[in-house]
Amino acid sequence: MHPIVRTVIQRLLLGVFTLFIVSLIIFSSIEFLPGDFGEAVLGQAATKETVAAFRRELGLDLPAWQRYLEWVGGVVQGDFGQSFSGRASSGQDRSRSVIELIGPRLQNTLFLAVLTASIAVPLALFLGITAALYRNSVYDRVVNAATLTTIATPEFFVAYILMLFFASLWSLFPSLSSVTPDMSLGDRIYSATLPAMTLTLVIVAHMMRMTRAAIINLLASPYIEMARLKGVSQSKVILRHALPNAWAPIATVIAFNLAYLVVGVVVVEVVFTYPGIGQTMVDAVRTRDVPVVQACTVIFAATYIVLNLIADIIGIITNPRLLHPR
Amino acid sequence: MSDDDQTYSAAAEVGMVRQRRSRLQRIRIGLKSAPPTAWFGMIVILCYLFVAAFANFIAPYGEADTSFPAYLEWGAQGHVFGTDQIGRDIFSRLVYGARNTIGIALVTTLLSFLIGGSFGLMAAINRSWLDQILSRLVDVLMAIPGLIFALMLLSIFGSSTIGLIIIIALLDSTRVFRLTRAVSLNVVVMDYVEAAKLRGEGLAWIMRREILPNIMPPLVAEFGLRFCFVFLTIAALSFLGVGIQPPTADWGSMVRDNASLIQFVRPWMAADSFGANWARLIEDLKLASPPLLAAGAIALLTIAVNFVVDWFLHKTSGLKE
Numbered sequence: 001m002h003p004i005v006r007t008v009i010q011r012l013l014l015g016v017f018t019l020f021i022v023s024l025i026i027f028s029s030i031e032f033l034p035g036d037f038g039e040a041v042l043g044q045a046a047t048k049e050t051v052a053a054f055r056r057e058l059g060l061d062l063p064a065w066q067r068y069l070e071w072v073g074g075v076v077q078g079d080f081g082q083s084f085s086g087r088a089s090s091g092q093d094r095s096r097s098v099i100e101l102i103g104p105r106l107q108n109t110l111f112l113a114v115l116t117a118s119i120a121v122p123l124a125l126f127l128g129i130t131a132a133l134y135r136n137s138v139y140d141r142v143v144n145a146a147t148l149t150t151i152a153t154p155e156f157f158v159a160y161i162l163m164l165f166f167a168s169l170w171s172l173f174p175s176l177s178s179v180t181p182d183m184s185l186g187d188r189i190y191s192a193t194l195p196a197m198t199l200t201l202v203i204v205a206h207m208m209r210m211t212r213a214a215i216i217n218l219l220a221s222p223y224i225e226m227a228r229l230k231g232v233s234q235s236k237v238i239l240r241h242a243l244p245n246a247w248a249p250i251a252t253v254i255a256f257n258l259a260y261l262v263v264g265v266v267v268v269e270v271v272f273t274y275p276g277i278g279q280t281m282v283d284a285v286r287t288r289d290v291p292v293v294q295a296c297t298v299i300f301a302a303t304y305i306v307l308n309l310i311a312d313i314i315g316i317i318t319n320p321r322l323l324h325p326r
Numbered sequence: 327m328s329d330d331d332q333t334y335s336a337a338a339e340v341g342m343v344r345q346r347r348s349r350l351q352r353i354r355i356g357l358k359s360a361p362p363t364a365w366f367g368m369i370v371i372l373c374y375l376f377v378a379a380f381a382n383f384i385a386p387y388g389e390a391d392t393s394f395p396a397y398l399e400w401g402a403q404g405h406v407f408g409t410d411q412i413g414r415d416i417f418s419r420l421v422y423g424a425r426n427t428i429g430i431a432l433v434t435t436l437l438s439f440l441i442g443g444s445f446g447l448m449a450a451i452n453r454s455w456l457d458q459i460l461s462r463l464v465d466v467l468m469a470i471p472g473l474i475f476a477l478m479l480l481s482i483f484g485s486s487t488i489g490l491i492i493i494i495a496l497l498d499s500t501r502v503f504r505l506t507r508a509v510s511l512n513v514v515v516m517d518y519v520e521a522a523k524l525r526g527e528g529l530a531w532i533m534r535r536e537i538l539p540n541i542m543p544p545l546v547a548e549f550g551l552r553f554c555f556v557f558l559t560i561a562a563l564s565f566l567g568v569g570i571q572p573p574t575a576d577w578g579s580m581v582r583d584n585a586s587l588i589q590f591v592r593p594w595m596a597a598d599s600f601g602a603n604w605a606r607l608i609e610d611l612k613l614a615s616p617p618l619l620a621a622g623a624i625a626l627l628t629i630a631v632n633f634v635v636d637w638f639l640h641k642t643s644g645l646k647e
Contacts, residue, residue: 021466029482152628154558156565157621160588168591175589263473267562282566285481293481300474
């Protein structure tokens with residue numbers, strides 16, 4: 001077998017294994033709930049029968065492995081069970097299924113993520129390459145200091161500053177972005193602008209710094225020095241000689257930062273009350289609606305793992321040393 | 327050097343008795359070469375620590391004292407930054423927030439270094455089954471984004487300060503473990519460690535006297551960065567309403583409680599003169615100050631720590647660009 005194929009398959013198997021362990025951890029979270037959580041969910045007035053019925057519905061009378069298999073089977077088919085909220089002590093069940101709650105919101109979050117990525121990735125590449133090109137110039141220093149500052153600032157501070165300038169002082173964008181399914185694409189982009197700008201600022205800083213570092217790292221290699229000695233211009237050295245070899249680390253950086261987006265999205269959605277899955281998760285944590293939290297964790301963790309896996313695989317297949325085995 | 331100050335002889339300098347500088351001298355020499363950004367960072371950090379340590383002398387009122395009218399303006403009735411929505415003094419809450427937020431973040435970081443550092447050292451020295459088990463466990467834990475994992479655990483165990491510290495410290499210790507293991511692996515194979523083993527030194531002695539001093543610089547720098555990260559995570563969790571719980575004053579929840587004030591800043595009107603616009607903006611900003619002050623306090627501290635760590639890393643890595 002070609003060594004690349006073998007390494008890629010190894011990575012894929014490792015990824016699947018990680019997903020399995022992560023699903024075990026997430027599933028077992030419900031085991032650690034305090035014993036009386038049935039009463040906590042159903043209310044103080046719940047009768048013994050309703051609590052028993054609730055425990056039966058959750059399958060707490062079955063052995064753990066059987067429940068795990070059923071849960072994973074459901075998750076694979078997109079069924080995350082029933083939400084804890086909407087249950088009354090009388091035994092009346094007005095709860096909704098988790099997928100019904102988070103399905104539309106997942107779409108909103110994906111929309112926000114795609115919008116952010118399509119602005120942030122080109123911008124970060126441009127800034128990183130130009131900063132490496134004009135290294136140690138005033139431009140480089142300014143971009144560096146600015147990105148160090150945005151990295152060190154909490155997301156919500158960036159968000160509120162943007163809100164202050166672009167929504168309150170200069171009413172350019174809405175300060176709270178509400179997105180409904182019947183809005184046109186333009187309207188959706190318009191109302192999601194401020195959250196997307198915040199996320200862009202946060203991840204561009206990381207990506208730009210890593211792009212710059214990847215290119216500058218290469219500049220110390222002998223073949224670059226050779227090109228310089230031949231009299232090749234600075235811009236040509238970077239664009240023609242350094243950049244092609246820097247693509248692998250840069251691609252890894254991009255995938256890694258898109259994974260970082262997964263975390264950033266939670267805070268930003270809460271700031272702008274954007275109806276996404278991050279806000280759903282925070283609300284569910286506050287009301288301790290464990291099935292919803294589990295579903296959100298599964299989605300976030302899976303996205304994170306898959307993106308990191310893609311980054312790894314891009315790193316492997318773009319490595320020229322692996323392409324030509326001896 | 328020779329007796330005559332005018333002549334210089336290299337042989338004399340080499341032959342001079344080498345005097346070891348005291349720690350204080352070395353620190354002074356190091357500080358002299360610090361760039362302005364690092365100075366700025368150190369001064370800011372010292373100010374924060376001072377405020378945090380002497381919070382009860384600096385703050386004019388208690389952190390949960392609600393006995394004042396709500397939404398007082400700046401300077402009204404002796405409240406420097408006014409009062410919040412249930413009549414608590416903003417300035418006092420900011421000061422107590424320094425103690426609570428920095429204190430909790432510091433304890434969490436120390437705990438995570440204690441856990442991650444000791445397991446990392448053990449894994450590096452042991453190198454067999456223990457290393458394998460710990461490393462695989464850390465791999466899996468790091469596969470789940472930290473904030474998400476923390477949110478899930480908080481939904482199960484509920485939000486208490488102790489629980490928050492333990493959860494964040496455990497999640498963060500995975501990164502400390504990786505770094506400690508990686509840097510000490512390079513040291514463990516050194517001859518002087520072997521020599522110490524042959525001398526018959528115990529494991530604890532080797533860890534403390536041979537390995538630890540040699541891995542200190544990266545660990546100290548990492549401590550600064552991890553502190554920033556933990557600090558921001560706790561601030562974010564408090565901001566989301568699942569971190570430090572009221573009535574404890576902390577900056578994250580201060581931002582959350584007063585955030586809506588920002589929307590009341592009136593827009594800049596092209597029709598009005600610059601002066602009128604500016605006066606109105608200042609007035610509105612004073613009203614909207616609580617969330618901005620708290621978020622600014624968080625941002626300033628993390629930027630300061632980053633500047634100092636940047637300089638420290640540059641210094642200890644011996645990089646001269």
